[in-house]
Amino acid sequence: MALSQRLFDAIVDGHAQLAESLVEEELKAGADPVALISETMIPAMDEVGKLFREEEFFVPELMLAGRAMKAAMEPLRPLLAAAGAKPVGVVVAGAVKGDLHDIGKNLVISMLEGASFKVVDLGADVWPEKFVEAIREHHPQIVCLSALLTTTMTAMRTTVEAIKAAGLRRDVKILVGGAPISESYATEIGADGYGATATDAVALARRQVGLSN
Numbered sequence: 001m002a003l004s005q006r007l008f009d010a011i012v013d014g015h016a017q018l019a020e021s022l023v024e025e026e027l028k029a030g031a032d033p034v035a036l037i038s039e040t041m042i043p044a045m046d047e048v049g050k051l052f053r054e055e056e057f058f059v060p061e062l063m064l065a066g067r068a069m070k071a072a073m074e075p076l077r078p079l080l081a082a083a084g085a086k087p088v089g090v091v092v093a094g095a096v097k098g099d100l101h102d103i104g105k106n107l108v109i110s111m112l113e114g115a116s117f118k119v120v121d122l123g124a125d126v127w128p129e130k131f132v133e134a135i136r137e138h139h140p141q142i143v144c145l146s147a148l149l150t151t152t153m154t155a156m157r158t159t160v161e162a163i164k165a166a167g168l169r170r171d172v173k174i175l176v177g178g179a180p181i182s183e184s185y186a187t188e189i190g191a192d193g194y195g196a197t198a199t200d201a202v203a204l205a206r207r208q209v210g211l212s213n
């Protein structure tokens with residue numbers, strides 16, 4: 001069986017150690033890290049989502065697959081990060097209040113770091129006040145909000161509103177993303193940009209700090 005198919009299966013089946021060692025094997029065989037993520041690892045998570053929808057998988061399988069994806073990301077993180085480059089901008093990033101999905105947000109962070117941004121990672125389930133606090137402390141040009149649930153995407157709106165109420169809205173550009181988010185939702189809540197992928201996040205962030213893509 002091809003290496004990439006074995007990696008896909010290891011993530012879907014939630015075998016964290018195997019997934020990590022298969023990524024290491026792929027890298028030794030000369031695989032491109034970004035292609036590995038977008039062509040094998042993200043499709044594996046999509047398959048997990050499909051199996052969950054079809055009620056073949058339940059929460060425990062979702063958790064195991066999430067763990068396997070995180071383990072598989074480990075050998076890739078240093079390769080995505082740009083070595084020692086001077087930061088082109090500061091980003092504060094987090095998954096919004098109530099949302100525990102952090103794999104996509106972590107991918108966005110790795111790609112931004114790879115594009116020489118300094119990223120302050122607030123983690124998952126980040127309350128609006130925490131974003132406000134972090135803006136005051138770190139003075140970012142950009143705030144990235146991630147949400148994966150239709151029930152938590154509304155927390156993006158409250159986060160934008162909290163930033164506005166704190167008088168900080170003009171200081172930052174707000175980018176939003178995550179499976180249920182769309183361009184029109186971003187416009188509706190007053191965000192500055194929407195990206196469907198981590199690569200889009202980099203392009204948007206570069207534009208916000210006046211760099212061409």
Ligand code: B12
Binds near residue numbers: 067105
């Ligand atoms: C893994 C997983 C989990 C894991 C998360 C582990 C972790 N540490 O992240 C666990 C087990 C915790 C989990 C829990 C739940 N989950 Co879940 N989960 C998933 C699953 C299978 C994969 C998500 C993922 O990691 N995808 C891969 C990443 C790389 O993709 P991504 O997050 O979309 O990110 C990309 C883009 O969206 C974008 N992006 C993301 N953020 C941002 C931000 C910016 C600024 C930009 C520009 C771009 C961007 O870039 C990323 C890379 O390209 C999805 C199904 C799916 N295919 O999405 C369901 C899914 C999201 N989960 C779902 C559900 C229902 C739940 C639970 C409610 C289940 C339950 N009954 O308890 C809980 C909720 C917990 C909570 N409060 O958050 C549903 C959501 C349905 C809905 N419409 O709301 C989904 C869609 C499954 C399904 N098909 O029904 N889940």
